[in-house]
Amino acid sequence: MRCPKCSSEELKVLETRAGTSASTRRRRVCLKCNHRFSTMEEVLREDLVVVKxxxxxxSFxxxxxxMGLRRAIAKRPIDAEQINGLLSDTxxxxxxxxxxxVPSRAIAEAIMHRLRKVDGIAWLxxxxxxxxFMELSRFAEEIMNLGGGTESDEGGG
Ligand SMILES: [Zn+2]
Known part of the structure; x- marks a missing residue:
């Protein structure tokens, strides 16, 4: 682990917050340049196999x-943190x-489900x-729905 600003390895953990069972969020400070940042530690399932x-x-x-996600959100007003959150959540x-x-389709659908709430264009x-693998009729229906205004912010957190 290095400071994202000065690359120093002299870091101190200020605060540790347990997210879900699989993730831990830590607030860190660089002892060299005083830069503060957060990191997210996740338990990775290395054994997960994707069935195409x-x-x-x-292997997953x-x-x-x-990369697929980044391609979808190119030039959309979505920040990296939102995408990381979406990925972790998925x-x-x-x-x-x-x-x-896990079927590749299940992963794609889980991502789309969340992406839709973030940005309609990126979702499309x-x-x-x-x-x-999407039924054409359903796809068309979804596009129609998109024209009906944006969903309100769901809040929460
Ligand atoms: Zn630093």
Missing amino acids: RDGRRE DRTKLA LRRIENEFDSE RYASFYED
Whole structure:
């Protein structure tokens, strides 16, 4: 772990907050430049296997998932923290729901479900990457719904 500002490794933990059972948030300060930042530690399920539509299996790759998401939110007013939160949230749910094998489609749908609340355009883009498994009629219906105004902020937290 290094300071994101000066790359010093002399860091001190100011506060530790347990998130969910699988994550811990820590507030840190750099002893060199005094920069304060937060980190999120997550328990990773290295053994998770993704089952693709054609039956092929590959080990779960969070980076790949993040790349697809980044492609979808390009030039949209969504910050990195929102996307990290969305990813973590999705993964948590996937890991709770599936034992060791998870269909790629379940991951995509879980992401889309959340992305839709964040940004309609990004959601549409993401969905279009996976349109082969979406029923066309349902897709069209969703697009129609998008025209009906934005959803209000759900608050919470
Ligand atoms: Zn520093």
